Amino acid sequence: MKTILTYLSIGVLFVVIVAAVLLFTSLGERPLTALFAVGDVEAVDFAELKLTDKPNQFLSCPPGFCSANPHADSPVFDVSVDRLRERWREVVAVQPRVEFLAEDEEGQQFDYVQRSVRFRFPDIITVRFISVSFSQSTLAIYSRSVYGKSDFGVNRERIDAWLKPLREGL
Structure with a gap:
C-alpha cells in the first residue's frame, strides 16, 4: 500500500510540474497556442457588423x-489615411x-491576433482606415475574444492603449 501511495504522489507531483512548465514558461507557448487556435x-x-450578446468585444467607429x-x-x-x-x-x-493575420485587397483593413500572457487565449483585432479628407482620417476597430464570454475589459483596454500613442503622436 505504501508503494502505491509513493507512486501516486510521484505521479501527481509530475503532473503539477508539467502543468507549471506549460503555464509559466515559454515551453508552454506552443502547446497552448495550438490548443487555443484562432x-x-x-x-x-x-x-x-452585428455585435454578439457577449461582453467580450469592443467596437470603436466613427459616427x-x-x-x-x-x-x-x-x-x-x-x-x-496613409500616415x-x-x-x-x-x-x-x-x-x-x-501576430498579423490578413490584409484586404485595398490595403485599408487589417486583422491581427493578440494572445493572453499565461494561457495564450487569442483575441482578434480588425482595423479599417478611413479617409475623411485629404488631410484627415479616422479608423474603425473591432477587438473580440475567440473564447469565453467575459474578457474583464481586456478588449476595451487594448483599443484604448493602442489609440493613446496615435492621439499623442499625430
Whole structure:
C-alpha cells in the first residue's frame, strides 16, 4: 500500500510540474497556442457588423460608419489615411504577442491576433482606415475574444492603449 501511495504522489507531483512548465514558461507557448487556435477569421464588414450578446468585444467607429452601435466613437486625426496607417503599424509592432493575420485587397483593413500572457487565449483585432479628407482620417476597430464570454475589459483596454500613442503622436 505504501508503494502505491509513493507512486501516486510521484505521479501527481509530475503532473503539477508539467502543468507549471506549460503555464509559466515559454515551453508552454506552443502547446497552448495550438490548443487555443484562432480558426478561420471571417472578413469584417463594418457596414453590416452585428455585435454578439457577449461582453467580450469592443467596437470603436466613427459616427455613422458602422451598422452596430459602437462602444466608443473613433477619433479623427489631422493626417492623411496613409500616415495614420503607417503610425498604426508602428504602434502595433511594439505590442506584445501580436501576430498579423490578413490584409484586404485595398490595403485599408487589417486583422491581427493578440494572445493572453499565461494561457495564450487569442483575441482578434480588425482595423479599417478611413479617409475623411485629404488631410484627415479616422479608423474603425473591432477587438473580440475567440473564447469565453467575459474578457474583464481586456478588449476595451487594448483599443484604448493602442489609440493613446496615435492621439499623442499625430
